[in-house]
Amino acid sequence: MSTMMTVKELCVTTAGDAPEVLLEPISFALKAGEPLTLIGQTGSGKSLLAQALMGNLPGSLEVSGEVWVDQQDVLSLPLSERRRWWGRRLAMLPQEPWSALDPIMAIGEQIGEGHRLVGGLTTVEAEQATRRDLAHLGLEDSYARLPMQMSGGMAQRAAFAAARTGNAPIVIADEPTKGLDRGRRDEVVALLREALGSHGALLTITHDFEVARQLGGKVMILRKGRCLEQGDADSVLSQPTSGYGRELMEAQPERWPEATAAPTDPQRKQAAIERSAPTLSCTPPPGAVLSASALGKSRGGRVLFKDLNLAFRRGDIVGVSGPSGSGKSSLGDVLLGLVAPDEGELWRDPSVQPSRFLKLYQDPPAAFAPYWTMGTLIDDVCRLHRLDSARIAPMLERLGLAPALLDRRPGEMSGGELQRFSILRALLLDPVFLFADEPTSRLDPVTQRETVALLVELAKERDCALLLVSHDEALVTKSCDRIVSL
């Protein structure tokens, strides 16, 4: 097995008089036909590493060490030289395909451009090559489509094809499966394996154990810019020796303990699905705070859900799972009255204030006005609803939030802290129904586990119905009492 890339003591620090180490010296070798996967928390320096290898770190950061490819040290090359390598010798797969593709250019043209300008083919050859690529990826009819006319998974495949037009032997994939559901994740992993072939080299950066397991090869676990352990995927992933490695493994939703009050047998759980329940009564079931009968919604000519009967009693923990675009979030928005249903009836307990039906958002920073400190925003809620601000301190403690965080603005906190603040803000109003829309999909596994556990626990403690939406079926199955599959 030949070595394609050797990294020696690669280290990233901030520039300036008092440099801060962001990525501690790391060394590894990338071999042909053997994938290497880096696993670590958000903020553990994984993405910095990918950028350092490509040589496109922002100027405010300093990089030291050596990156050898074909007897040349990439880091010592001038930027113009490195740029010529991009796509031809080194290719980086984009993290979010939406932002990597040009929104106003047809997919075929975007890929063809790569074939012409990077691959050096003529216009006719490029078109043929593009059609071949698309057919190979199952996107035959997408040549003339715009990115917005494709699903996330299709866009991901198209971006993949565009990145591979230069036939670079070394591929770096930075979180290629972020936010994808299981089916699509497996698709991307299969694509990566195929790109690797027997002569290529592949470096994948992820926080998903399953991706690493499916890719095989070698694995490294990173935390706070330091390599904790490395070795063969099988041994590291099944029996991590570092404490953090074990913590990370336990945080994968598949390994979570089952929800206590739930029927533990997954078969029975599936049976509890309330889809197409025969009752079509307009009177809500006793004890319910929110109920829907024969609910239906379609979008863009496609039926998202139909004839859905649901009832939420206080303390119910209901999960919704399904692939992206299946209407999970739309269901929650319809139940909250944010989106009107196409058919069916919605009933809310009229004795309960409207502001006790609340929502938690997928992207925590987007759910707060970014210009004010958290303390101001929380005080606003207390003042509006005449709440006793003495309630805040014990809740901060319960949610594991430092009181000093109240002086910070939303942009100055981590995603996990922000999501816990949005839980706090919601709980202040004693909600009877809480719709959590993929509340943890942007958090790393350890934080995700903590956040979901806390959310479920608090919902039960405060007797609040929780609708938990996630593309991760395991997460929903393990934490909810009932499940709706779309």
Next chain:
Amino acid sequence: MKTLTRQGPMTPLLALRRRLPASRMLGLCLLVGLMLFGWGVPLLGGADPYAQDLMHTLEAPGALHPLGTDHLGRSLLARTAEAVRLSLGLAFLSVASAVTIGLVLGVAAGWRRGWGDRLLGALADCVLALPGLLLVLMLAAIAPGSFWTLYLGISLVLWVEVFRLVRSVTQGLMASPQVQASRLLGFGRVYLFRRHLWPALRPQVMTLAAFGAATAILAVSSLGFVSIGLRPPTAELGLMMTELFPYYQEAPWALAQPVLALFLMVLGFILLAGEEPK
């Protein structure tokens, strides 16, 4: 980092100094200087800007007339100060009206899409289709030489840009999770505007306002220069330039005064505006 975060009690001026980059600070200083000049000179008990003294025409700056006199022997200090006051006053007034109208209509249109939004959008497009100066000119032709038609014309031109900016920012924000979250929590319109909309709008609207003020000042003096704006004997920069132009050889300092004042005012506003909003 440590020295930056350890901030003691700050005077408002120091806080401003930290927030504004050097160029914008320079622009602000220029404008404050011009305002002091414009409003300060009459307070100091200077000469009457309209009092003619045909025995002392085109005098060089001296003890009696610190900036000299024009072709009719009027004190240039008093006249330039009056012209600066007029330009700045008109600019402030029309920008304030334009921003108020643009902000109110923009937020109203962006808040909820519908026929109101479309109607306002069409109106804005109509105004935009006319060259701004032409609109002011048409109004000036209806009531020549009136301060208020100039004010009306300039405000009518300026509000459109504010409106379009505010509308698009509002539309985006109203669809955002942050606003949805606040609405679910029960907050009303005033709160949404104060906490979500205004902080996002403020820097962009302020920049537009500064550019708008520069536009207003240039428009007034252009109209004065081609003698269709304000009428003599009003001291107005464009008008002064036209009047003093025939004497540029005998009294170059006289012509230089309105030119310099105009230059500094526009420069001040453009420096203050900083970057153009995206």
